[in-house]
Amino acid sequence: MASLEILLGAVATVVLVGVLAVRASVRLGLPSLLLYLGIGVLLGEAVLGIPFADADLTQSLGLAALVMILIEGGLTTRWESVRPALGLGIALSTVAVVVSIAVVGVALHHLLDLEWRVAFLWGAVLSSTDAAAVFSVLRGVGVSPRLSGALEMESGCNDAPVVLAVILLASDDPITWLTPLVVVYELAAGAVVGGLLGLVGGWALRRAALPSVGLYPLAAIAVAVLAYSTGQLLHASGLLATYVCALVLGNARLPHRGGVMSFAEGMGWLAQIGLFVLLGLYAAPQRVPAALWPALVAGLVLVLAARPLSVVAAALPFRVPWREQLFLSWSGLRGAVPIVLALLALTEGASGAAMLVDVVFVLVVALTLIQGTTLPWVARRLGVSRSAQPRALEVDAAPLDELGADLLQVRIPVGSRLSGVYLAELRLPAGATISLVVRDGAAFTPGRETRLREGDQLLVVTTAEVRGAAEARIRAVDRAGRLARWRGEAGR
Numbered sequence: 155m156a157s158l159e160i161l162l163g164a165v166a167t168v169v170l171v172g173v174l175a176v177r178a179s180v181r182l183g184l185p186s187l188l189l190y191l192g193i194g195v196l197l198g199e200a201v202l203g204i205p206f207a208d209a210d211l212t213q214s215l216g217l218a219a220l221v222m223i224l225i226e227g228g229l230t231t232r233w234e235s236v237r238p239a240l241g242l243g244i245a246l247s248t249v250a251v252v253v254s255i256a257v258v259g260v261a262l263h264h265l266l267d268l269e270w271r272v273a274f275l276w277g278a279v280l281s282s283t284d285a286a287a288v289f290s291v292l293r294g295v296g297v298s299p300r301l302s303g304a305l306e307m308e309s310g311c312n313d314a315p316v317v318l319a320v321i322l323l324a325s326d327d328p329i330t331w332l333t334p335l336v337v338v339y340e341l342a343a344g345a346v347v348g349g350l351l352g353l354v355g356g357w358a359l360r361r362a363a364l365p366s367v368g369l370y371p372l373a374a375i376a377v378a379v380l381a382y383s384t385g386q387l388l389h390a391s392g393l394l395a396t397y398v399c400a401l402v403l404g405n406a407r408l409p410h411r412g413g414v415m416s417f418a419e420g421m422g423w424l425a426q427i428g429l430f431v432l433l434g435l436y437a438a439p440q441r442v443p444a445a446l447w448p449a450l451v452a453g454l455v456l457v458l459a460a461r462p463l464s465v466v467a468a469a470l471p472f473r474v475p476w477r478e479q480l481f482l483s484w485s486g487l488r489g490a491v492p493i494v495l496a497l498l499a500l501t502e503g504a505s506g507a508a509m510l511v512d513v514v515f516v517l518v519v520a521l522t523l524i525q526g527t528t529l530p531w532v533a534r535r536l537g538v539s540r541s542a543q544p545r546a547l548e549v550d551a552a553p554l555d556e557l558g559a560d561l562l563q564v565r566i567p568v569g570s571r572l573s574g575v576y577l578a579e580l581r582l583p584a585g586a587t588i589s590l591v592v593r594d595g596a597a598f599t600p601g602r603e604t605r606l607r608e609g610d611q612l613l614v615v616t617t618a619e620v621r622g623a624a625e626a627r628i629r630a631v632d633r634a635g636r637l638a639r640w641r642g643e644a645g646r
Contacts, residue, residue: 168193172427187430187489188522194434204435209500209511212436216494219429220313221396225378226422227310228400230415236303236401242472243307246482250308250464251315254281257460258452265451272506275323279496279514280456281464282316283309284489297538301478305485310401313491314341314394320495324502344391345398351381352402359408370410371417374403407625412563429490436497437515445512453517461486477536484532488521560621562614564628566606571635572628578602579636586616586624 175189199205206212236243258277262268268276283305318337322329355377364370378400385395408414462483469479496514500507533539566572577588577600590613591600606612616624627638634643 168197168431169424169427172431173423176423187426187526188519190427190430191434191437191519194431195437195439196434197431198435198437198439200439206435207438209436209497212432213494213497213501215432216429216490216497219425219432220393220491220494221379221382222375222421222425223429224310224313224393224397225375225400226418226425227306228378228397229374229404229418231303231306231310231401231404233401233405235299236307239300239304239307242300242304242469242474244311245468245471246304246308246465247310247312248315248468250468251281251312251319253464253467254456254460255319257463258455261455261459262452265455266448269505271323272504275320275499275504276452276510276513277460278316278319278323279492279499279510280452280488280517281319281460282312282488282491282495283486284491297481297533301481301485301538305482309487310397311394314344314391314397316491316495317393317498318391320498321502324499324504324507340389340391341394342390343388344385344394347385347388347390348381348395348398348400349402351377351384351395352399352406355399356403356406356408360406362409367410367413370408371414374408374414375418375421377403407622426490429494433490433493433515438512441512442516445509445516448509449513449516449520452513453520456486456517457521478538481533481536481538484525485529487525487529488518490518493518558618560616560618562612562616562621562625562628564612564614566608566610566612566632568608570608570632572606572632573608575606575631575636576602577604577606580606580627580631582614582616582627583620583623585620586614588612589615 171193172186172190175193176186196202197204199207255274255277258280259270259274262276263270263273266273315337318340322333322337355374359370359373359377362373364373378396381399382392382396385392404415462479465479465482465486469482474482492514493511496507496511500511504510530539580588582588588600590597591604591606592611592613593607593609614624614628630638630643
């Protein structure tokens with residue numbers, strides 16, 4: 155057993171290398187997830203000689219990291235982005251999962267001569283898109299909010315039904331007519347638990363006068379983790395409860411929102427680094443040659459048949475153009491989740507699970523390398539990318555409890571309709587005023603004739619009573635311009 159100082163030093167070194175790998179991955183055009191896996195393989199027994207083969211520990215830590223990744227994804231997902239694609243996202247995380255499992259299972263039963271239950275288990279493990287891969291790769295592609303919202307909703311929600319399917323298929327329990335009802339209960343209960351805890355947590359954080367700004371991010375993360383534990387204890391889907399709770403919290407009027415989001419993003423990166431390094435450490439490169447042929451067959455079935463057919467089935471009621479369907483098909487990124495699911499099947503004692511782990515590892519590396527690096531090119535070729543996609547308006551808030559007031563910090567992004575609006579045209583409610591504008595690094599007190607620009611940072615002082623109306627008015631003008639009221643934009 156290594157001493158504490160050596161262990162902490164090794165962990166710190168891995169994290170620092172992982173952080174630097176993000177910059178290297180951007181320059182090389184490679185997903186950073188592959189570099190993290192490479193770090194783990196380098197540290198492993200096959201290269202530097204660190205022995206690690208504990209499947210139970212890897213699976214448990216993997217689920218814990220996945221919880222943190224889902225929290226980061228939910229907190230940083232804007233509701234206005236996913237709302238237009240809510241139906242499509244839910245269909246991709248439910249209908250598409252069923253179709254993918256069925257197509258992969260039937261194909262691998264005939265092509266690899268797998269027993270039916272084992273074949274469908276392989277299909278379940280391979281059916282889930284990865285939240286870490288989607289959140290880290292997709293947000294740099296610049297596609298429409300409908301496509302990005304659908305894919306983020308899919309990657310955040312489809313882990314829950316897939317985990318249930320893997321547990322069901324990995325066990326020896328018979329599948330009866332009650333099984334679908336149990337699955338529906340677990341998903342519905344998980345969503346309800348997450349939604350309730352998100353609403354209660356947001357309400358409590360808005361009214362809590364915590365002594366330190368740094369406590370707000372910790373409290374928000376703790377609420378989302380509590381959602382996972384509560385969901386699991388109630389025999390519901392803890393993963394779905396986590397994502398829904400984080401989504402509700404992330405779209406609530408949280409105090410010190412900027413600090414909460416920054417902390418969540420940092421925790422998400424830390425979880426990704428730790429998870430992929432751990433999975434690389436667990437991998438056994440000497441077993442890769444035996445897994446190449448089944449991985450090739452499963453990968454071709456997945457990319458050429460299962461994913462396209464599942465997207466067509468999910469998108470059928472929503473009249474999605476064929477170009478967008480092709481992009482959705484190519485965007486089914488796989489990452490750590492299938493490896494964690496394969497380890498879950500292994501710890502459950504499923505037949506052939508050891509081979510499945512090796513196959514999934516090969517597939518994750520290959521598909522992430524191929525799909526992750528070509529996704530921007532595919533988006534441009536299909537004409538679904540937007541080179542100048544405007545960012546969502548950021549509004550940060552800090553409560554002034556003793557004064558009964560709030561400070562709102564607003565950053566005007568590129569493409570905002572706030573740009574060009576005179577302060578007099580903003581028409582904030584009585585009790586709210588813009589006290590400071592920061593432009594090009596210089597701060598000044600604005601007047602009624604001050605004209606807002608892209609990149610400006612505004613400090614808005616508002617009473618607690620009109621804080622909601624002030625924020626709604628700012629968001630309305632951001633979306634519809636100075637004539638927001640005439641166009642029916644309320645900014646909610």
